[in-house]
Amino acid sequence: MSQPDMPTPPWERPRKRPAPTRVPLTRDRIVDAAFVVLDRDGYERLSMRQVAAELGVVVSALYVHVNNKDELLELMYNTLFDDVELPEPDPANWQDQVKDFARAGRRRLLAHRDMARVSMGHVPFTPELLPHVEKLLALFRAGGLPAPVMAIAGDLLSTYMEGFTMEESMWAERYREMDAGSWETIRDEIQKYFSSLPPDRFPNLVSIAELMVDESNDYRFELGLDIIIRGLASYAEKPEHPGHPGQQEKPAEPQT
Amino acid sequence: MSQPDMPTPPWERPRKRPAPTRVPLTRDRIVDAAFVVLDRDGYERLSMRQVAAELGVVVSALYVHVNNKDELLELMYNTLFDDVELPEPDPANWQDQVKDFARAGRRRLLAHRDMARVSMGHVPFTPELLPHVEKLLALFRAGGLPAPVMAIAGDLLSTYMEGFTMEESMWAERYREMDAGSWETIRDEIQKYFSSLPPDRFPNLVSIAELMVDESNDYRFELGLDIIIRGLASYAEKPEHPGHPGQQEKPAEPQT
DNA sequence: GCATCCATGTGAACAGTGTTCATAGAACCC
DNA sequence: GGGTTCTATGAACACTGTTCACATGGATGC
Numbered sequence: 190m191s192q193p194d195m196p197t198p199p200w201e202r203p204r205k206r207p208a209p210t211r212v213p214l215t216r217d218r219i220v221d222a223a224f225v226v227l228d229r230d231g232y233e234r235l236s237m238r239q240v241a242a243e244l245g246v247v248v249s250a251l252y253v254h255v256n257n258k259d260e261l262l263e264l265m266y267n268t269l270f271d272d273v274e275l276p277e278p279d280p281a282n283w284q285d286q287v288k289d290f291a292r293a294g295r296r297r298l299l300a301h302r303d304m305a306r307v308s309m310g311h312v313p314f315t316p317e318l319l320p321h322v323e324k325l326l327a328l329f330r331a332g333g334l335p336a337p338v339m340a341i342a343g344d345l346l347s348t349y350m351e352g353f354t355m356e357e358s359m360w361a362e363r364y365r366e367m368d369a370g371s372w373e374t375i376r377d378e379i380q381k382y383f384s385s386l387p388p389d390r391f392p393n394l395v396s397i398a399e400l401m402v403d404e405s406n407d408y409r410f411e412l413g414l415d416i417i418i419r420g421l422a423s424y425a426e427k428p429e430h431p432g433h434p435g436q437q438e439k440p441a442e443p444q445t
Numbered sequence: 446m447s448q449p450d451m452p453t454p455p456w457e458r459p460r461k462r463p464a465p466t467r468v469p470l471t472r473d474r475i476v477d478a479a480f481v482v483l484d485r486d487g488y489e490r491l492s493m494r495q496v497a498a499e500l501g502v503v504v505s506a507l508y509v510h511v512n513n514k515d516e517l518l519e520l521m522y523n524t525l526f527d528d529v530e531l532p533e534p535d536p537a538n539w540q541d542q543v544k545d546f547a548r549a550g551r552r553r554l555l556a557h558r559d560m561a562r563v564s565m566g567h568v569p570f571t572p573e574l575l576p577h578v579e580k581l582l583a584l585f586r587a588g589g590l591p592a593p594v595m596a597i598a599g600d601l602l603s604t605y606m607e608g609f610t611m612e613e614s615m616w617a618e619r620y621r622e623m624d625a626g627s628w629e630t631i632r633d634e635i636q637k638y639f640s641s642l643p644p645d646r647f648p649n650l651v652s653i654a655e656l657m658v659d660e661s662n663d664y665r666f667e668l669g670l671d672i673i674i675r676g677l678a679s680y681a682e683k684p685e686h687p688g689h690p691g692q693q694e695k696p697a698e699p700q701t
Numbered sequence: 702g703c704a705t706c707c708a709t710g711t712g713a714a715c716a717g718t719g720t721t722c723a724t725a726g727a728a729c730c731c
Numbered sequence: 732g733g734g735t736t737c738t739a740t741g742a743a744c745a746c747t748g749t750t751c752a753c754a755t756g757g758a759t760g761c
Contacts, residue, residue: 214709236747249750250710258748309565310615314638319647326649339649340656341669344612345605352604359566382570391575393582393595400596413597420676470738492718505721506739514719 214246216254220264224301227265231362232303237261266308267317269297275324283332284418290325291350291414298354303362305355313347333425342421349417353410376402470502472510476520480557483521487618488559493517522564523573525553531580534587540674542584546577547606547670554610559618561611569603589681598677605669613662632658 212218222243227235237258241248255261273293276286298305313322322343329339364375383398468474478499483491493514497504511517529549532542554561569578578599585595620631639654 237749238747247711248748249712252749253709306566310562310611312612312615319642319650323647323650326653330649336653336656337660337668338672340653340660341665342672344609344665345669345672348608348612349601349604352608353600355566356568356600356604359568386575391579393586394575394579397582397592397596400593404593404596409597409600412593413601416594416598416601416673416676416680418676419679420672420674423675423679424672493720494718503740504719505741508720509738 214244214250214254216264218244219251219254219261220268223261223265227304227307228302231365232306235303262307263311263315265304266311267315269294269304269308269313270318270321273297273321275321278324278327278331280331280333283328284422286328287325287332287346287418287421288411288414290321290328291346294347294350295354295410298351299357303358305351305358308351309355329421332422334421335424335426338421338424345417349413353413357406470500470506470510472520474500475507475510475517476524479517479521483560483563484558487621488562491559518563519567519571521560522567523571525550525560525564525569526574526577529553529577531577534580534583536587536589539584539588540678543581543588543602543674543677544667544670546581546584547602548666550603550606551610551666554607555613559614561607561614564607565611585677588678590677591680591682594677594680601673605673609666609669 219240223235223240225243226239230239237251238248240261241251244250251261255264270293276289279286298308301307313319325343325346326339329342334342360375364372367375380398380402383394383401386395388395475496479491479496481499482495486495493507494504496517497507500506507517511520526549532545535542554564557563569575581599581602582595585598590598616631620628623631636654636658639650639657642651644651
């Protein structure tokens with residue numbers, strides 16, 4: 190139709206969208222656009238129309254590549270552990286390796302706004318995520334955990350990961366909408382609320398109120414991780430390292 | 446206007462909605478209706494219009510009593526521990542008492558279809574739920590847990606409760622929509638899927654596949670609970686009962 | 702070179718959603 | 732009886748996910 194080497198005559202109106210610029214729509218591009226919308230507008234406003242608009246395309250075009258919104262969310266969930274390296278299970282270090290796994294998961298969940306809500310209600314049984322589950326189980330096996338414990342340990346760890354980051358991002362979201370002040374402001378608000386409770390009816394809540402402002406989320410996450418690991422280690426059938434028998438019964442010192 | 450003791454004359458047509466029958470709309474009635482809709486139609490179809498229809502009322506009528514849908518969901522969440530009794534903390538039995546707390550929570554979450562999804566994303570810091578949180582903390586204190594551990598233990602336990610039941614009801618929902626066969630059918634499907642994985646790349650997943658059909662959800666929940674309790678107990682500063690020192694370091698036998 | 706085909710993107714439509722608001726109505730107090 | 736207050740109504744707005752007949756454009760076959 191148009192000669193590439195010829196200058197376009199002035200009367201010929203330029204096409205609205207120049208042909209060569211028009212990169213074809215793919216699942217990957219849709220997922221990328223969905224992340225852009227998610228990070229900018231949050232989970233509530235993540236709609237098929239917004240994703241389409243981000244790509245400069247009409248809604249129904251998406252449905253050629255994606256069956257429905259749920260499938261798109263699943264594709265997003267599938268990228269959770271992309272480029273997360275999987276270390277060889279080391280029986281002497283399995284506890285730290287499991288912790289690293291959980292830390293990487295949390296980091297990825299916090300990397301995108303509301304990503305925890307996307308992951309919630311999904312199960313890592315896709316070809317992309319199964320290898321990571323397998324690797325986690327290998328760590329448990331290296332630690333000498335009996336099979337039934339292995340079978341529940343994965344759930345336990347991932348529900349903690351997701352639940353904890355979910356709560357984190359919930360507060361972040363709540364802070365975002367009450368635009369006033371900084372993160373410290375809202376934390377003071379929370380602490381003030383707990384401190385204002387009648388101490389005779391809520392002695393423990395009041396006494397813990399201070400901790401909620403003193404301790405960082407990182408510290409709280411690590412502590413919960415330690416609790417889980419200790420519980421798991423107490424089930425280890427054999428010492429996780431030949432040279433250090435019984436270590437799983439006497440874990441690291443409590444971080445009081 | 447109308448005399449209560451007089452018989453109604455035959456020419457007086459009855460009102461379309463007899464006046465005394467018309468019970469006034471209240472928050473409680475709205476919440477009850479919402480649960481009816483939730484149990485019948487599930488979380489996805491729980492809409493303000495459906496709730497209104499259940500009450501024989503128009504949508505906008507609800508907004509007189511409830512600010513928005515989120516608030517309605519929060520009211521539903523608030524009923525989670527209604528009529529759950531709170532036992533006095535017994536230092537000798539704190540582990541069982543904590544387990545009972547979690548069991549009650551799971552039972553309540555499973556009592557209504559998709560209730561786990563409603564609870565997800567809410568935080569038990571309402572006047573109705575705070576007493577239960579306080580009681581849980583009292584159990585931890587009775588167990589001699591240091592304050593920082595107490596502060597995270599509640600989150601750990603409730604994320605496990607919610608995450609576990611969430612997964613349970615997810616499978617239940619997936620089973621509901623693929624109407625074919627019984628619960629055993631879908632469990633066989635899952636097991637077949639895991640067994641069909643290449644054993645050289647997924648040795649641990651394949652080896653665990655059998656457990657997923659052999660073990661009941663109840664058993665798996667209890668095992669996860671044990672793991673958490675053991676981890677918590679390992680932080681106890683003093684024996685939870687003067688007469689039984691060291692029990693927290695040697696919990697019950699592993700259920701292998 | 703031409704015709705055909707197929708997949709990709711279009712625009713309109715459908716059925717539904719949460720939420721708001723002026724209006725009608727009942728109930729209550731003075 | 733009159734007036735005020737509160738509740739329920741119906742219509743409307745701006746969205747949502749999803750479907751479908753239609754155009755369009757690039758590759759393929761002849």
